[in-house]
Amino acid sequence: MSNSVHNPKFSRKKNATFSKTLRSRVNAYFKTNDISRNANANMVTKTVVMLSFFFVPIILLSTGLITSVWALFTAYLIAGLGMSGIGMGIMHDAIHGSYSRNKKVNTILGYTFNLIGANDAVWKVQHNVLHHSFTNIEHADDDINAPFFLRFSPHAKHYWLHRFQHIYIWFFYGISTISWITTKDFVRLTRYKNMGFFNKKHEFKKVLSSMIGWKLLYYTYALVLPLIMVPQAWWIILLAFFSMHFVTGLLVSTVFQVAHIMPENEFPLPNKEGDMSDDWYSHQFNTTTNFSPKSKFLSWMIGGLNYQVEHHILPDVCHVHYKKLTKIVAETAEEYGMEYHVKKNFGLAIVAHIKMLRLLGRKQTVVSQ
Known part of the structure; x- marks a missing residue:
């Protein structure tokens, strides 16, 4: 694969003043209201709650305080919600560097991702x-580089089974985190090394050994200790552990x-030279959709990821501020002729997503390029 495919270049001529205007207005918002663009008290509270949702049930399981089947599954399912909250509401901001101005704080909170079995690097x-x-750029965006039985891009190779992907994809979403x-x-670590990442002296080996250590730690307290301490059949405990990941993955x-x-x-x-026709900001608006802009509970649960447009163009801002910034972003986008996609609620967003999966399942998919 050519390097230009993996590293497309965006136009610097189009909408050249948009980013300056947006940044100026966003900075003015924080300055006028005398607030930090990083985490606030609500974010700290959420951090404690989400960590508790995960670790309290896991501690109860790994110490043998939970014995019945219903309590076993309940504990793992609550831990699944906590795991989701850590992934979407804590580590996500921390690894973007938006949780705190202090890099050490971001690094430490980024390790919460390792604590739930994944890897921050x-x-x-x-x-x-x-x-x-x-x-949404084929080959370059690893989020749409799916296995052969899933098709997330109209430019990906089409197989006959894709016509059913809108039905079976929910199972694969569910097992995504365990996978x-x-x-x-x-x-991914190996592939990224081949792409030129982790190429400093001994960096790959350090990341690999660290990854193995974190994963062994995770499996020890999340599965091995419950298998030892909970007086239930191993397959029941394994099924409960799997249910935790299924909730999280889905x-x-x-x-x-x-x-x-x-x-x-x-x-x-x-194009063949690796150049994109749009500027980077226009590209983000064209490839991203918000949903449920008025749902405070959903936004709290999923780390403000219902405001994906704001997140993509302002990744250095903590998600607790996205709702207040939507008006600024939407008005600036309209002023510069950029589309601002938003779905009224999560249900409508899922329906539209299913529609797109069905479209992608048909070989004759027509898309914008």
């Missing part, structure tokens, strides 16, 4: 670099995918 490449830089922490991190995958795999979103490609 691999995520930084996959999400911060590839997904945020090259959203992620067992195999995908290792596969929720996290759905939230991230409905923001980009949508009928109104574009999937543009670079």
Whole structure:
């Protein structure tokens, strides 16, 4: 694969003043209201709550204080919600550097991702670099580089079974995190090394050994100790552990995918020289969709990821501020002729996502380029 495919270049001529105007207005908002663009008291409270949702049930399981089957499944399912909250509402901001102005605080909170079995170093490449830089661009955005039985891009190879993907995809969304922490991190680490990442002296070996250590720690307290301490059959405990990951995988995958795999979103490609026709900011608006802008509870639960447009163009701002910034972003986008995609609620977003999956399942998909 050519380097230009993996590193498309955006136009610097189009909408050259948009970013300056937007940044100026956003900065003025924070200055006028005398608030930090980073975490506030509500964010700190959420951090404590989400960590508690995950670790309290896991501690109860690993110490043998839970004995019945119904309590076993309940504990793991609550831990699944906590795991989702850590992934979407704590580590996500921390690894973007938006949780705190203090880099050490961001680094420490970024390790919460490792505590739930994943890896912060691999995520930084996959999400911060590839997904945020090259959203919905075939080959460049690793979020749409799916296995052969799933088709997230109209430019991906089509197989006959894709016509059913809108039906079976929910199972694969559900098992995504268990797949992620067992195999995908290792596969991605190797692939990213071949792409030129982790190429400093001994960096790859350090990340790999660290990854193995964190994963062994996670499996020890999240599965091995419950297998030893909970007086139930091993297969029941394993099934409960799997249910935790299924809840997490289904929720996290759905939230991230409905923001980009949508009928109104574009999937543009670079030309032979690797140049994109749009500027980067226009590209983000064209490939991203918000949903449920008025739902405070959903926004709290999923780390403000219902405001994906704001997140993509202002990744250095903590998500607790997105709702207040939507008016500024929407008005500035309209002023500069950029489309601002938004679905009224999560249900409508899921319906539209299913529609897009069906469209992608048909070989004759027509898309914007």
